[in-house]
Amino acid sequence: MHYRWIPVLFLLSAVPLDGLATSRWEHMRSKHSWKTIPENWESLGLPPADTMIDLYIALKPYRENALIDALNEVSDPGHTRYGAHLSREQVADIVAPHPDTVQLVHSWLEHHRVLPSSISVTHGGSFLTVTRASVSQANDLLGASYQLYTHTKTNETIIRTLGYSLPVALHGHVQTVAPTTFFSSPLTQWQTPHKRSSVAAVGLGKSPPAELVKMPPSRRITSVTPAFLRWLYNTFAYVPSATDRNVVGITGFAEQYPNPADLTSFMRKYRPDGIDATYVVELYNGAGYDPNNPGLEANIDLQLSEGMSYPTPHIFYSIKASENGDVFLAWLDALLSQESVPQTITTSYGDYEKLHPMEYATQICDLFAQLGARGASVLFSSGDHGIGEGDCKNDDGAVRFTPLFPATCPYVTAVGGTTSFVPEVAASLSGGGFSEYFLRPWYQQQAVYSGLYNPSGRGIPDVAAQAMRIPFFYRGREIIGRGTSCSTPIVAGIISLLNDHRLSQGRPPLGFLNPWLYNGGLNGFNDIVSGSNPGCNTDGFSAIAGWDPVTGLGTPDLEQLLH
Incomplete structure (x- = not known):
């Protein structure tokens, strides 16, 4: 019996039940x-x-905080339930x-x-x-x-x-x-690519791997190749062995498709040991797949992730927005209905947080929490316009920085960008700042310093990687791209190697990364202490020692992270 309705029925007992219902729904x-x-x-x-x-x-949900409580427990290295990720049925029970x-x-x-x-x-x-x-x-x-x-x-x-x-x-x-008042449309986080010849040669600054030393001086690191990235982030020595269990998922929106011939050309030139690299395509919500009409974003994401994590299997998700134009709901519905989810998922799309109704953004964020609770590491680009485009003034004339969503969701890992080589510096395009919707999560309490714009909000990015001078193949031609669309699949590839290592030892995958990043993984990142991300007609934030809203905790060092 639902006791809370008894007083209402008693007081209005003289009103016909159909009239009571009508009154209830018209208010x-x-x-x-x-x-x-x-x-x-x-x-x-x-x-x-x-x-x-x-x-x-x-x-x-009936148990309002149960999902986030469970997510924090299975994601916190200091908790007894760390790594005990939930099944699809367990999550469904929690969010019911x-x-x-x-x-x-x-x-x-x-x-x-x-x-x-x-x-x-x-x-x-x-x-x-x-x-x-x-x-x-x-x-x-x-x-x-x-x-x-x-x-x-x-x-x-x-x-x-x-x-x-x-x-x-x-x-x-x-x-x-x-769909109601959500007008945003996910935008890819990459900037206009350039022809291969437009990149100037840059010195390494420390001893490079043998295959780079053998190159003629005129060809050394004219662009940020997988060989250079694998050297810079210490992944050369690691050979994946859990390829029967470990998977990387790459999302493709806006009719963006990868091309297998372009992938082969990329791997032949930059990962010759992986010339047989391939991928599986899964179609969601009536989406198509036309490799003869490839997209720049899809090619960037797939090639860079494969270049870092080969021979780890990859799934490319071709996702069509619902008839009402909501692509995240369409994708998450299909993915969460599956018995298992990829251990690492990379997405290079997003739009300004302010364009999303707060309650809608909160609900989408909770769906990403479901993925994390089930053992997925979900990464998003932090954006390519520093702290925001234009003057960033709101209706009242006040300047409000414009971070990207879903990067601002506390249950995903936001990836910023760096440039230069040794030492790395912050890329000026690197999106960063503080959420207006989501409070600073517990795992950031010690890392995020005070005295900044809206310091009580969730800070982004969490980590970073190279985002400039990135070569990839598109329609048979090699071109150079830049943006956090490049840095995000690079980091995803490295995270997939960490997941491979854990799975090969019989341990669970990392799942939701951030509690581990800000605690156990903190010492495995190269701190970036110079550069800034201007925007909104301001100088933006500066990269400093420790976490900062330009490069987060820094760039990954796989050898250190494995210890």
């Missing part, structure tokens, strides 16, 4: 709204009358809503004549999905006004509303609904 309160259309979007007016959308309803929540939401949907056959449980049990609701039905459910919007730079068209509401009775049970 609405705003959940989120924008004052104006978000930047770079414009309205195309009402969608066609027969337009259908899928609605994702995030339900609050209270039966009262499920019953209440179903009653609301039934009141609006949503067919039970169109309702399903998704995202590890934390969402209800309503398939193919009409726009008019969605407007009624959410007190919304859905319109078509187009992105002025990419021409992407989506269905969104500038505001939505929920019945007051549901505010304590529903975290967020999507």
Whole structure:
């Protein structure tokens, strides 16, 4: 018996039950709204009358803190449960809503004549999905006004509303609904590539590996090759042996596909021992795979990760956004439904945190926490525009730095960029700063210094790697790229080697990295103490001794991390 409803039924006993239900669902309160259309979007007016959308309803878990508590325990090297990652079923049990929540939401949907056959449980049990609701039905459910919007730079068209509401009775049970006011579109974190010949030669500064010494002086380190990276980050001596269990996952959005011939060309030139490198493609949400129409981002991510971690198996996820334009929900739904997840996942996409409604960002972040609890190390690019583009002024005229999401999520590892060689310095493009949504997590309390802009927020990046003068192959031609799209798969490749080492010894993978990074792994990073990340018409932050919001803890040294 649900005792909390008894007083209400008693006091209103003279009211017909159908009238009581109607009154309950008509008492609405705003959940989120924008004052104006978000930047770079414009309205195309009402969608066609027969337009259908899928609605994702995030339900609050019955045990509110259980997922994060479990994640912290299995990720903290000092905890007795360290490494005891959870199964898909265990996570689903932890994030499950209270039966009262499920019953209440179903009653609301039934009141609006949503067919039970169109309702399903998704995202590890934390969402209800309503398939193919009409726009008019969605407007009624959410007190919304859905319109078509187009992105002025990419021409992407989506269905969104500038505001939505929920019945007051549901505010304590529903975290967020999507798609509603989320207008962001994940952007790749790389900058315009250059032809191979545009890079000047740079000296090493310390003894290089033999294969580099044999090169003519004119060819030594004219770009940041896998041979140089493997020397710089001390991975040369490590040979993966757990290739039957260890996997690297690479996400591909926006119809970005890798090309196997380009991968072979890259490996032939830079990892000749790995000329047979290949990958598996998994298609999500109706996505395609056309290797004859490759994408720069997909090629960068795959080639750099393979160059660092060969012969570790790779899965390329080709992900199509839902019909409503939400790519993260589409991908995470499919991935979390699998029995097992990759030990390392690298993603070079993101957009400014401020463009995401806070409750939506929180829910997506919690889905990444589910991946971490199941043993996945999830890495994201920290961005390529320092602390932000333009003047960064908000509606009140105050300057607000603009860090990227999902990098600001406390349950992923954000990767910044470095340049130069020995010693490395911060790359000026390296995204960094502090979240406006997420408080500083416990694992950063000792590392993140005070006196900075919004120091109470989660600081990014966590780590860094080379992000400039990076060669890769695209449509048979070698070109040079730059950005944290390069540094992120480099770090992912190194993390996959650490996971390989653990698995080969019968130990669990690292899983969510950050508690280990800021404690046990702290001494395995090269501290970066010079350079800065200007932006927002300011000088940005400076790289200093210890953690900083430009290069995080620094760049990895595999030999030190293995000890």
